[in-house]
Amino acid sequence: MDGSVKKTLPPFGDPNAGWFPLSDSLVSDKERTSPDSQINPFDLITTPAYRHIKQVWAIGGGKGGIGKSLIASSLAISASRLGNKVIAVDLDLGGANLHTTLGMDLPKHTLSDFFSCRVNSLEGCVIPSGIANLEIISGAHDAVGVANISVSQKARLLEAMLALNADYLIFDLGAGTTFNTVDFFLFSDIGIVTLLPEPTSIENAYRFIRSAYYRFLRQSHRLSEVRHLVDMAMDSNNPLGIRSPSDLFREVNKASPECGINLKLEIGRFRPKLIVNQARTQTDIDIGYSVKTVCKKYFGIEMDYIGYLDYDSAVWQSIRRKRPLMLEFPNSRLVSSLERVSHELIKHYGHQRNDALMGIK
Amino acid sequence: MSLGEQNNYYDVLDLTPGASEKEIKDAYLRAKTTYNKDSVALYTLVSPEEREEILEQIEEAYGVLSNNERRKDYDRCHGLLVMDDSHLNEGVANDIVSIDRVPPMEVLTSEDILIPPATDFIENSAFSESSGPSTRMEPVSRESTAAHERARTPQDVQSSQTPVIEPVSAEELAREIEWRGSLLRRIRESRRISVEEMSTATKISKSYLVAIEAENFAKLPAAVFLRGFVTQISKILRLPPERVAPAYLARYYLSRPDQHS
Numbered sequence: 001m002d003g004s005v006k007k008t009l010p011p012f013g014d015p016n017a018g019w020f021p022l023s024d025s026l027v028s029d030k031e032r033t034s035p036d037s038q039i040n041p042f043d044l045i046t047t048p049a050y051r052h053i054k055q056v057w058a059i060g061g062g063k064g065g066i067g068k069s070l071i072a073s074s075l076a077i078s079a080s081r082l083g084n085k086v087i088a089v090d091l092d093l094g095g096a097n098l099h100t101t102l103g104m105d106l107p108k109h110t111l112s113d114f115f116s117c118r119v120n121s122l123e124g125c126v127i128p129s130g131i132a133n134l135e136i137i138s139g140a141h142d143a144v145g146v147a148n149i150s151v152s153q154k155a156r157l158l159e160a161m162l163a164l165n166a167d168y169l170i171f172d173l174g175a176g177t178t179f180n181t182v183d184f185f186l187f188s189d190i191g192i193v194t195l196l197p198e199p200t201s202i203e204n205a206y207r208f209i210r211s212a213y214y215r216f217l218r219q220s221h222r223l224s225e226v227r228h229l230v231d232m233a234m235d236s237n238n239p240l241g242i243r244s245p246s247d248l249f250r251e252v253n254k255a256s257p258e259c260g261i262n263l264k265l266e267i268g269r270f271r272p273k274l275i276v277n278q279a280r281t282q283t284d285i286d287i288g289y290s291v292k293t294v295c296k297k298y299f300g301i302e303m304d305y306i307g308y309l310d311y312d313s314a315v316w317q318s319i320r321r322k323r324p325l326m327l328e329f330p331n332s333r334l335v336s337s338l339e340r341v342s343h344e345l346i347k348h349y350g351h352q353r354n355d356a357l358m359g360i361k
Numbered sequence: 362m363s364l365g366e367q368n369n370y371y372d373v374l375d376l377t378p379g380a381s382e383k384e385i386k387d388a389y390l391r392a393k394t395t396y397n398k399d400s401v402a403l404y405t406l407v408s409p410e411e412r413e414e415i416l417e418q419i420e421e422a423y424g425v426l427s428n429n430e431r432r433k434d435y436d437r438c439h440g441l442l443v444m445d446d447s448h449l450n451e452g453v454a455n456d457i458v459s460i461d462r463v464p465p466m467e468v469l470t471s472e473d474i475l476i477p478p479a480t481d482f483i484e485n486s487a488f489s490e491s492s493g494p495s496t497r498m499e500p501v502s503r504e505s506t507a508a509h510e511r512a513r514t515p516q517d518v519q520s521s522q523t524p525v526i527e528p529v530s531a532e533e534l535a536r537e538i539e540w541r542g543s544l545l546r547r548i549r550e551s552r553r554i555s556v557e558e559m560s561t562a563t564k565i566s567k568s569y570l571v572a573i574e575a576e577n578f579a580k581l582p583a584a585v586f587l588r589g590f591v592t593q594i595s596k597i598l599r600l601p602p603e604r605v606a607p608a609y610l611a612r613y614y615l616s617r618p619d620q621h622s
Contacts, residue, residue, distance in 0.1 A: 294407060
């Protein structure tokens with residue numbers, strides 16, 4: 001990464017025309033003139049001089065109700081039990097309920113206070129969870145419209161989070177594929193996609209991976225020359241007929257073989273992890289392998305299938321009692337598989353965060 | 362296989378050219394499951410026509426790779442790594458010195474013949490827990506585990522994952538003349554093939570397999586059978602049977618004069 005951001009204009013028409021409709025009430029005039037999607041929020045971040053954060057994990061997956069908050073809170077508890085200082089961040093803006101899965105009351109200070117500058121710094125929003133080593137930044141008490149934070153607010157938040165005093169940050173993402181959700185996912189060192197073994201969830205998981213994939217490629221400085229092609233691929237009704245990553249690869253190679261090589265390199269860096277939740281049968285478990293295979297074929301990406309979680313009625317019971325599953329049913333099969341997944345994550349993927357990898361200077 | 366590039370048969374099945382017969386079979390079954398008509402994993406990403414097309418490629422690839430002769434031809438035509446033993450046979454006749462000493466293979470330049478197949482760590486650990494899942498959390502005090510976790514560097518962590526199996530290098534193999542049971546065992550382990558799997562693949566009973574690896578000649582059957590066993594094992598391990606079997610049998614004859622050939 002040479003750090004110089006080339007502002008190359010695509011060789012045809014208005015590159016932004018019609019690609020990204022913006023209906024963002026909180027976007028300032030300045031940002032309105034330069035569409036949100038065009039700004040790489042990671043470019044706006046300056047890394048703090050001294051940092052504690054070792055690693056950022058994000059749990060996403062497109063569909064609602066697939067266990068993102070449960071997995072996020074369980075991984076957070078599990079990592080904190082290993083002696084790591086963990087901050088769980090509820091980034092499901094506008095639909096936050098991580099605090100509930102952690103068995104907490106409504107928190108006093110939340111991200112809304114940070115966005116509206118009611119607290120001086122993000123530290124003011126970090127509240128103890130009642131579990132040793134685990135703190136939480138909640139998204140509850142949200143002002144209406146908090147889901148639509150602007151790109152500068154997003155950058156301010158990410159920057160402030162990097163300066164926090166913790167070993168691990170664990171993001172609980174919202175459903176859907178808005179730029180905010182996808183950007184938080186891409187900001188993480190370990191992006192975990194969860195899905196249920198059912199068509200609706202798989203459809204949304206692919207949609208989520210697809211959004212993150214193209215946005216990741218879009219933000220790559222190495223591919224700035226062919227950014228217009230990536231933009232086109234994001235909309236399947238484009239004039240060049242780019243409908244899949246392999247079409248994109250073909251067109252990029254046509255435009256510049258060097259960029260074709262870069263595209264492959266960049267794709268190699270996009271390695272989401274996969275968790276299949278609510279598995280009831282061996283067929284359900286095998287779906288994880290199949291999704292991995294299909295993603296390799298379609299996107300050219302290597303996904304790591306890090307584990308499956310059994311369907312367990314302990315979940316709804318613990319949610320009704322508003323108690324963390326980990327604490328309420330410590331001996332259940334589900335809890336032990338959650339613990340195993342988080343231990344494996346720390347063991348195999350735990351490393352010092354390297355921002356150079358993420359395109360952040 | 363990715364991004365619509367020209368793929369060879371190994372790519373189609375997501376394998377490397379050194380794959381064993383078992384790996385090929387497993388990969389084939391996995392691919393068939395993935396692209397099955399009812400596979401939900403395809404939903405919205407792969408159209409029925411594409412599915413048909415991919416299935417055809419899979420069948421075609423398996424048709425060749427599952428047949429040893431066709432696979433060898435394919436490997437040769439595509440310049441893929443092979444244990445090319447045709448030229449070795451020519452050398453054997455001229456240089457043979459004694460019954461238990463067969464000449465070494467030429468040094469093969471490709472080093473990856475015996476590198477164990479890459480596996481996701483999870484296949485060894487997280488997925489292997491079909492029963493008794495909670496036993497894995499040892500009652501170690503949290504603090505000490507944590508301190509331990511932190512003190513380790515990523516390299517440490519990686520190297521401590523699997524029991525260290527010393528890989529057998531290609532040169533070592535090329536020079537090998539004795540083909541002792543212990544070596545066969547080392548090669549088998551480095552390829553992550555269990556005795557059970559070997560038994561299934563070769564139809565040789567586990568007790569014979571263990572005896573062969575331990576060179577427990579008294580327990581082994583008549584030479585004619587043993588030769589067949591060693592040949593089978595060599596094939597599964599992708600070793601040249603015509604070199605392994607005579608070398609191994611030579612020691613057997615020495616300890617079992619009754620079995621003189």
